Amino acid sequence: MDKEQTFPKDIWKKACKFGFIGCYIPEEYNGGGLGFLDNAFIMEEFTRADPGIGFILSVTLGAEVLIEYGSDAQKEKYLAPVPIGDAIMGIAITEPNAGSDVSGCTTMHAEKDGDTWILNGSKMFVTNGTIADHLLVLAVTDPDAERRHRRQSMFIVETGWDGFESTKIKGKAGMGASDTAELSFNNVEIPEENMVG
Numbered sequence: 696m697d698k699e700q701t702f703p704k705d706i707w708k709k710a711c712k713f714g715f716i717g718c719y720i721p722e723e724y725n726g727g728g729l730g731f732l733d734n735a736f737i738m739e740e741f742t743r744a745d746p747g748i749g750f751i752l753s754v755t756l757g758a759e760v761l762i763e764y765g766s767d768a769q770k771e772k773y774l775a776p777v778p779i780g781d782a783i784m785g786i787a788i789t790e791p792n793a794g795s796d797v798s799g800c801t802t803m804h805a806e807k808d809g810d811t812w813i814l815n816g817s818k819m820f821v822t823n824g825t826i827a828d829h830l831l832v833l834a835v836t837d838p839d840a841e842r843r844h845r846r847q848s849m850f851i852v853e854t855g856w857d858g859f860e861s862t863k864i865k866g867k868a869g870m871g872a873s874d875t876a877e878l879s880f881n882n883v884e885i886p887e888e889n890m891v892g
């Protein structure tokens with residue numbers, strides 16, 4: 696799988712069955728109700744076999760944001776399917792010109808149009824980018840806010856929506872089994888209820 700750069704779907708499904716995926720997600724949303732340290736122990740054991748396989752646990756990327764800030768309806772719809780293997784998620788923050796400095800992500804923006812937000816821009820190096828069902832996406836919504844880290848909002852975007860495209864990044868130096876992608880958003884319409892905050 697490392698050589699072929701393919702995501703190990705069968706191992707992911709089996710890991711869900713054993714409760715290894717999203718052990719830190721609350722039980723009411725099908726998780727294990729444990730903590731991040733428990734998740735780290737599980738990841739360490741998977742990574743002992745192969746770092747790309749260890750990254751199976753990252754099918755929950757972005758769950759942390761939903762647990763902390765998501766509405767009950769968002770958690771029910773987008774969080775609950777993940778630990779049981781009914782959905783894969785991810786989080787898209789990094790942009791071609793901004794990584795470590797998250798508040799420097801300025802190219803991706805969302806503009807309000809009635810009850811929807813219109814999302815445009817691109818993201819880089821997104822784990823699960825070509826296999827995810829939905830992604831948490833960071834975009835500028837208030838470019839004039841005085842403090843840089845108050846200019847952005849987080850949205851839940853379903854990858855089947857019009858205007859979304861993902862391109863697999865091939866040839867990483869390692870972790871071939873983990874999917875990494877470049878994303879583009881061209882006038883993607885997001886309903887108001889999919890804004891996390």
Ligand SMILES: Cc1cc2nc3c(=O)[nH]c(=O)nc-3n(C[C@H](O)[C@H](O)[C@H](O)COP(=O)(O)OP(=O)(O)OC[C@H]3O[C@@H](n4cnc5c(N)ncnc54)[C@H](O)[C@@H]3O)c2cc1C
Nearest residue numbers: 756785786787788789792793794795796819820821822875
């Ligand atoms: C396999 C893989 C998967 C990834 N998955 C995701 C994902 O799912 N979602 C997502 O949004 N992003 C993802 N990323 C992107 C990752 O988060 C960024 O690569 C990371 O934030 C670093 O950003 P950068 O690559 O732009 O490097 P830069 O921010 O440009 O950093 C380059 C170098 O400068 C150093 N540096 C930067 N700022 C400072 C500072 N202030 N002081 C001292 N040193 C500094 C860094 O340590 C680094 O060595 C992934 C990347 C990889 C490689």
